[in-house]
Amino acid sequence: MTAWKKSYARAAPWFLLPALILLSLFVVWPLVRASLWSFTNADLLNPAQKQWVGAGNYGGLLADAQFRQAFGNTALFALLVVPIQVTLAFVLALWVNRPEPAWRWLRVVFFVPTVVSMPVLAVLWTILYQPAQRTEMGLINVALTTVGLPTRAWLHDPHWALPALAFMSLWQGVGLQMMIFLAGLQGVPAELHEASRIDGANAFQRVVHVIIPALRNTIVFVVTVTTILAFRLFVQPYLMTHGGPANRTRSLIQSIYETTFLGQELGRACAAAILFLAWVGLLTLLQRYFSREDRA
Amino acid sequence: MKRLLPWVLSIAAALLFLAPLLWMLRASFSPETQIFQPGFAGGIFHGSWTLQNYADAWRRAALGSAMLNSLLQVAGIVSVGLLINTLAAYAFARLEFPGRELLFGVVVVLIILPVEVIAVPLFFTARDLGLTAGYGPAMAGLIAPFLAKAFNIYFLRQHFLTLPIELEEAAVIDGAGAWQQFWNVALPSIRPALATVVVLDLLTHWGDFLWPLMISTREETRTVQISLANLFTQPPIQWGAILACAVMATLPVLALFRWLQRYIVITDSRTGIK
Amino acid sequence: MAQVVIENLTKSYSGKTGANVVAVNRINLTVNDREFMVLVGPSGCGKSTTLRMIAGLEEITAGTVSIDGRVVNDVLPKDRDIAMVFQNYALYPHMSVYENMAFGLKLRKLPKAEIDQRVREAAAMLGLEELLDRKPKALSGGQRQRVAVGRAIVRKPKVFLFDEPLSNLDAKSRVSTRTEISKLHERLGATMIYVTHDQVEAMTMGDRICVMKDGQIMQVDEPLALYNRPANLFVAGFIGSPAMNFFHGSLRAQNGEFRFDSDKSTGAKIDLVLPRSTLSSNLQSDSGKPMVMGIRPENLHLEKAAVAGKTIEAKLELAEPMGAETYLHLQTGSTPFTARVAPTGRHEPGQTVYVSVDSDRLHFFDPTTGEALRQSPIHRTNR
Numbered sequence: 001m002t003a004w005k006k007s008y009a010r011a012a013p014w015f016l017l018p019a020l021i022l023l024s025l026f027v028v029w030p031l032v033r034a035s036l037w038s039f040t041n042a043d044l045l046n047p048a049q050k051q052w053v054g055a056g057n058y059g060g061l062l063a064d065a066q067f068r069q070a071f072g073n074t075a076l077f078a079l080l081v082v083p084i085q086v087t088l089a090f091v092l093a094l095w096v097n098r099p100e101p102a103w104r105w106l107r108v109v110f111f112v113p114t115v116v117s118m119p120v121l122a123v124l125w126t127i128l129y130q131p132a133q134r135t136e137m138g139l140i141n142v143a144l145t146t147v148g149l150p151t152r153a154w155l156h157d158p159h160w161a162l163p164a165l166a167f168m169s170l171w172q173g174v175g176l177q178m179m180i181f182l183a184g185l186q187g188v189p190a191e192l193h194e195a196s197r198i199d200g201a202n203a204f205q206r207v208v209h210v211i212i213p214a215l216r217n218t219i220v221f222v223v224t225v226t227t228i229l230a231f232r233l234f235v236q237p238y239l240m241t242h243g244g245p246a247n248r249t250r251s252l253i254q255s256i257y258e259t260t261f262l263g264q265e266l267g268r269a270c271a272a273a274i275l276f277l278a279w280v281g282l283l284t285l286l287q288r289y290f291s292r293e294d295r296a
Numbered sequence: 297m298k299r300l301l302p303w304v305l306s307i308a309a310a311l312l313f314l315a316p317l318l319w320m321l322r323a324s325f326s327p328e329t330q331i332f333q334p335g336f337a338g339g340i341f342h343g344s345w346t347l348q349n350y351a352d353a354w355r356r357a358a359l360g361s362a363m364l365n366s367l368l369q370v371a372g373i374v375s376v377g378l379l380i381n382t383l384a385a386y387a388f389a390r391l392e393f394p395g396r397e398l399l400f401g402v403v404v405v406l407i408i409l410p411v412e413v414i415a416v417p418l419f420f421t422a423r424d425l426g427l428t429a430g431y432g433p434a435m436a437g438l439i440a441p442f443l444a445k446a447f448n449i450y451f452l453r454q455h456f457l458t459l460p461i462e463l464e465e466a467a468v469i470d471g472a473g474a475w476q477q478f479w480n481v482a483l484p485s486i487r488p489a490l491a492t493v494v495v496l497d498l499l500t501h502w503g504d505f506l507w508p509l510m511i512s513t514r515e516e517t518r519t520v521q522i523s524l525a526n527l528f529t530q531p532p533i534q535w536g537a538i539l540a541c542a543v544m545a546t547l548p549v550l551a552l553f554r555w556l557q558r559y560i561v562i563t564d565s566r567t568g569i570k
Numbered sequence: 571m572a573q574v575v576i577e578n579l580t581k582s583y584s585g586k587t588g589a590n591v592v593a594v595n596r597i598n599l600t601v602n603d604r605e606f607m608v609l610v611g612p613s614g615c616g617k618s619t620t621l622r623m624i625a626g627l628e629e630i631t632a633g634t635v636s637i638d639g640r641v642v643n644d645v646l647p648k649d650r651d652i653a654m655v656f657q658n659y660a661l662y663p664h665m666s667v668y669e670n671m672a673f674g675l676k677l678r679k680l681p682k683a684e685i686d687q688r689v690r691e692a693a694a695m696l697g698l699e700e701l702l703d704r705k706p707k708a709l710s711g712g713q714r715q716r717v718a719v720g721r722a723i724v725r726k727p728k729v730f731l732f733d734e735p736l737s738n739l740d741a742k743s744r745v746s747t748r749t750e751i752s753k754l755h756e757r758l759g760a761t762m763i764y765v766t767h768d769q770v771e772a773m774t775m776g777d778r779i780c781v782m783k784d785g786q787i788m789q790v791d792e793p794l795a796l797y798n799r800p801a802n803l804f805v806a807g808f809i810g811s812p813a814m815n816f817f818h819g820s821l822r823a824q825n826g827e828f829r830f831d832s833d834k835s836t837g838a839k840i841d842l843v844l845p846r847s848t849l850s851s852n853l854q855s856d857s858g859k860p861m862v863m864g865i866r867p868e869n870l871h872l873e874k875a876a877v878a879g880k881t882i883e884a885k886l887e888l889a890e891p892m893g894a895e896t897y898l899h900l901q902t903g904s905t906p907f908t909a910r911v912a913p914t915g916r917h918e919p920g921q922t923v924y925v926s927v928d929s930d931r932l933h934f935f936d937p938t939t940g941e942a943l944r945q946s947p948i949h950r951t952n953r
Contacts, residue, residue, distance in 0.1 A: 027444075115550065119521040120545050127331075239529075269416055273412070276413055
């Protein structure tokens, strides 16, 4: 190696130490502990006193109807949010992808809910979803009555609570996805559009046969990230429905949180967390598998 | 007429989309009795205006200190985190040391790790380090776990890699050591990437909820999000005050919004291409 | 004294397929104090690699580099007392012109007053006074390159290194910057090592030129010496534009003189008889052996008709009027060649023309080794 590269390399430890120490302390070590505790029956108040239970926690979780329901709720939430939000974001990106500066305002508009924090929005939408009590009701129900539709007790209805959360999450996140798609669209070389136009393709065909394949990696990326974010659901059910009604909105993370602080079953909670990690890892691997490395 | 149609549609869509937030703003200035009146919703300009909600929110949620805590937390994470992550990213990008690729591989794996997975043992780590007792340590507890971020290191490294080698060589001939190279040449050259990281971290941590919930047990360390949640769950439930608090919690971010959205240069992080 | 001595310098590394690639092969060169030495050659010849080894940017596999009598192999670039100008300027984009030039001096902790003086002095030398507050992106290519040169000047180094500094400039900027660099050398009297692939730059700027090919030195000499006495086929064909013409054949003694017989396979119609006085004794004794005869385009003249023993018969392929002269692209047999003739006269493609030769301007080369066949053999590695 050249002399100067060697002298630079000698400085490397100083550059890396802060980040590595912090990562080890606050990421790697907790991860190791979570993994270890997941195989024990550790208790919240006295984590030192624990016994090895092997795969007992894992088995217990998979057998636990409540845990399975929490996972199912979260999966249903993801199923509701991801396809609709991604499609809508894609369509919006196509809609606003015009060069005139006026359209930039519209992009900003769609992006605003993303900037407002989730706790604020959770509180806001709880108020918006207020059911009708005599003459008083939340804005959503007001809008419905204006067009002649019946009102609902959205967050109190076992069938509608989760979709209501999904709708609100959709509204919050669509702007960010739209921006990502927009960046991808603007990366599609103009020649591709022109060539297909010369070939006689109309707008719809161009989208399906030119744009979507060109944006394939971006789409896979957005779908994966949105799915992972969907599974991290916590604030909305915690603040808006407290997991109800009838545990229909209780999410996976909420279940971990409650197992820790209410049930005080530390080992069990850690097992659930590790299962969640495995799930996220699987999704990530799927994304890598479906993303082709080629870039024309 | 045909040209006007996309315009009209767009304005209608925009208004409809922003309706909840616009309503929130208006309702925060409405007296309690008016908030759930159906007629009120349509009549934005009718109805009374009041500042009582804000007064209540300020008092009950200790908004002053809550805002301060949130600001301190985010400022701390963003500024100190930036230094720590850029240093590590530069080392991975430009300093050739043994085991670099392997170490970086480990960092990359950590990217997908959601905070929820490690939140529980992290709580114990924070407690063991004394980050829950007293105001100072508690604030440190809100900040420290989020300073070093695998994703930021990956992202910044990508950008350092795009810098032309001749720039580095010219500085070497000029006599720059590793730190001078980093501080005077490499870092200023990736300003757009730094802005992106700042914006992303700002947005992420302003809305932090799970971690502050777990660790901010004392009243004086509550962030504005936690204060809002308390107003929301603890009786008496004053909807107006809650809305006012919500607006206050949003203001700082909206104020920066014009500056923020200029820097949302979203990258396809898998390929690192802007 | 700022003399640079390179001894047995070698650079090798494992290439993409794992095989060993030798970029620079045991070269020896001395650059004298205050000399403007140009390293020239086609891409891949090792000239840039050599320069970078002198700078300390590239690791040396074997051999030594000495500056001012001191071996600097393991010395950091900043301690070698050198400055370098890069092909793509490598200006710090976020710093102003002033700051770009001051950066190296600030790192050395020079007093502010001295930094200011040196920067303004260099700026005045290069006509950059008005641009000191501008950022690089607000400058033209030529201006940026001048800033890069200014950055080198302020350091007052022992040796200036230039790595193809004009390649990224447009034609006009290239010419003006070229003259500026030459004038700079006059003014500063510093040792300068300049790498380029353009032989015109080499010829006009260098005190001496080092021609390289495939990691080895082909010849080192003053420009006109390279032009008039090339040591091998490569240098003969590389230096000079349009390039030297080559004909394959051999010499045959005939009536006290020597006839050049062109190689049968080329079918070139060469009627050339050379008096003894124009050929060295070595050449005369080499008659019968296959050789390559070289003649520069300006040493060929258009004749109205064939002259016995003096002309080449050829077909005109293309005439290129350059204004001050015309290039005739000719072909005799299967051998193409070029002649530079007066701008007057009509030229029709397909015409048969007769070209005479300045017999005292011929070069002869060995076709296998490429060496020039002269009075005495010339060594490959020149000092």
